[in-house]
Amino acid sequence: MSQNLYFLRERERMACFDRASPALKETLLKIYRDNKPTELDQRLFEFGAVEYHIRSSVSDPHYVHLSISTPLLSQEASVAQGISQGTVQTIKGILSDIVELVEPSREGYQLTLRLDFSKIPQGKDSSKIITEIASIQAAILSCQLKEMLSNVASQDTSPGMYKLIKLLYHPREPFFVVRQPEKTIAVFPMRFQENTDVIIATAFFQELMDVGSSEAWAKVPLCTWSPIPPPELRGEQMEDLSTNGGFVSFDILPHHVKGKRLDKTVWNLLNFYAFVKYHVKCTRGFIQRRMRKRLDNLVKILHKASSEEGGYVDDAQVAGCGCIKSLVSVSKTNTLRRRCRNFTKKVKRMRCPIKIHGFRRFRRRWLTVPKFSSAFKYTKID
Amino acid sequence: MCLQNFPCQEVERHNKPEVELKTSPELLLKPILICRNEAEKCLIETSINSLRISLKVKQADELENILTKKFLRFLSMRAEAFQVLRRKPVQGYDISFLITNYHCEEMQKHKLIDFIVQFMEDIDKEISELKMSVNTRGRLVAAEFLKQFI
Numbered sequence: 001m002s003q004n005l006y007f008l009r010e011r012e013r014m015a016c017f018d019r020a021s022p023a024l025k026e027t028l029l030k031i032y033r034d035n036k037p038t039e040l041d042q043r044l045f046e047f048g049a050v051e052y053h054i055r056s057s058v059s060d061p062h063y064v065h066l067s068i069s070t071p072l073l074s075q076e077a078s079v080a081q082g083i084s085q086g087t088v089q090t091i092k093g094i095l096s097d098i099v100e101l102v103e104p105s106r107e108g109y110q111l112t113l114r115l116d117f118s119k120i121p122q123g124k125d126s127s128k129i130i131t132e133i134a135s136i137q138a139a140i141l142s143c144q145l146k147e148m149l150s151n152v153a154s155q156d157t158s159p160g161m162y163k164l165i166k167l168l169y170h171p172r173e174p175f176f177v178v179r180q181p182e183k184t185i186a187v188f189p190m191r192f193q194e195n196t197d198v199i200i201a202t203a204f205f206q207e208l209m210d211v212g213s214s215e216a217w218a219k220v221p222l223c224t225w226s227p228i229p230p231p232e233l234r235g236e237q238m239e240d241l242s243t244n245g246g247f248v249s250f251d252i253l254p255h256h257v258k259g260k261r262l263d264k265t266v267w268n269l270l271n272f273y274a275f276v277k278y279h280v281k282c283t284r285g286f287i288q289r290r291m292r293k294r295l296d297n298l299v300k301i302l303h304k305a306s307s308e309e310g311g312y313v314d315d316a317q318v319a320g321c322g323c324i325k326s327l328v329s330v331s332k333t334n335t336l337r338r339r340c341r342n343f344t345k346k347v348k349r350m351r352c353p354i355k356i357h358g359f360r361r362f363r364r365r366w367l368t369v370p371k372f373s374s375a376f377k378y379t380k381i382d
Numbered sequence: 383m384c385l386q387n388f389p390c391q392e393v394e395r396h397n398k399p400e401v402e403l404k405t406s407p408e409l410l411l412k413p414i415l416i417c418r419n420e421a422e423k424c425l426i427e428t429s430i431n432s433l434r435i436s437l438k439v440k441q442a443d444e445l446e447n448i449l450t451k452k453f454l455r456f457l458s459m460r461a462e463a464f465q466v467l468r469r470k471p472v473q474g475y476d477i478s479f480l481i482t483n484y485h486c487e488e489m490q491k492h493k494l495i496d497f498i499v500q501f502m503e504d505i506d507k508e509i510s511e512l513k514m515s516v517n518t519r520g521r522l523v524a525a526e527f528l529k530q531f532i
Contacts, residue, residue, distance in 0.1 A: 025471045196452070199444045207520035212528055220531040222473065256531065279523050283516055287449070290515070291456045294508050299463045302497050343386075 020134035037061030062118040067109035087143035191243030385483040399432030436475035
């Protein structure tokens with residue numbers, strides 16, 4: 001239970017699952033809350049390939065121009081026509097009184113929007129609206145995947161045939177969508193840098209399969225993991241199929257993409273890689289914390305073994321109790337005496353390496369020089 | 383653990399643990415190997431002034447393997463906190479202790495033995511608990527992820 005709560009708290013802090021871009025949101029909020037109109041021409045870069053260009057001028061204080069450049073999920077679509085009409089219509093539908101699409105878009109960007117800040121209401125709603133504007137990049141990508149998944153219901157693929165589409169959300173981490181007549185399969189080739197990550201992730205995928213296949217979770221897409229590429233990916237390039245973490249597949253059925261569920265399914269699939277990487281990172285941190293705690297416990301046990309002898313005790317531990325202090329000091333004296341005795345024995349052994357049994361008594365009786373005191377005192381002769 | 387101070391016979395004014403050097407066979411006792419099974423064993427090597435105990439811990443699967451390696455490496459890198467722990471385990475084993483006559487003088491022998499026995503028990507217990515925790519975390523995270531689809 002405590003682990004569940006800890007995980008939930010961590011998830012709340014995860015910015016990578018937010019649809020809104022944090023940097024863009026902060027910049028737009030700053031412009032909105034600024035009383036004086038300012039001249040602004042700023043570029044923001046995210047995840048290496050997403051670019052925002054924000055421009056506002058003193059002559060036109062109510063309007064802010066936002067241009068977005070984002071690599072599209074499907075490389076084929078981006079080469080052919082850029083953003084699809086369906087995506088454009090969806091964006092036009094987002095806050096239509098505040099956001100206006102500018103055509104043609106600014107050079108180098110796929111989309112340019114004109115934001116009318118004077119129409120944003122004051123109060124708490126302003127933050128909500130700006131968050132929605134900052135989520136437009138996520139909306140563009142979600143629209144693409146939504147179009148692919150919503151075609152599951154339309155059954156436009158003939159039986160026995162399937163179409164494979166390669167999608168790229170994170171750089172160097174493509175995933176595949178396979179459209180079949182009755183379902184759509186999303187396949188994620190998993191790659192990790194370290195062997196430890198592979199093993200932790202593999203354990204997680206096993207749990208994902210076990211949980212997903214139980215009766216309580218019958219409504220969610222079926223999840224499978226295999227160490228080898230699934231048959232649907234045959235014919236793809238070797239660099240896409242060479243992995244160390246296996247392949248995770250989700251079977252998306254028509255009821256998973258109906259109504260509001262479409263948005264949730266799309267967002268979960270887009271963020272699956274980030275989710276797994278975050279879980280692996282948190283698990284490593286958890287293991288490290290536990291090891292550190294166990295180390296402290298083991299060291300305490302060892303210190304007990306040495307402290308009962310009286311050799312090594314921290315002053316802080318015995319500061320409050322006088323009787324224990326005296327006990328410790330007596331024990332220290334004993335240790336010192338024993339050490340002195342050993343040292344003198346060592347010295348004697350070095351001076352008399354040969355030990356003859358009974359010689360000590362003989363020497364004491366016959367070879368010692370008797371001490372005598374003289375009545376005459378010594379006087380120095382000048 | 384009947385260890386006594388013994389200066390090095392090879393080098394003057396040096397005092398080295400003979401079990402590590404193994405230059406004088408007359409100072410070494412016969413090593414004892416205790417095996418529970420092929421995967422778990424304990425090697426005890428004794429000499430006149432030092433004792434080395436090496437342990438191989440049970441590792442049933444890959445997850446236990448990495449957890450054991452990580453944990454024991456973590457402890458070995460902090461060997462100075464334990465005093466009797468060796469920084470690098472003996473080849474073929476996961477962790478090693480080196481106990482010298484000085485340790486026997488500073489600490490009580492029976493407590494030292496108790497510590498080593500408890501250490502062995504705690505290692506097994508800790509690895510099992512870690513594995514269970516990692517799997518439990520994975521299950522909770524998987525449930526949270528799948529909940530998003532509903």
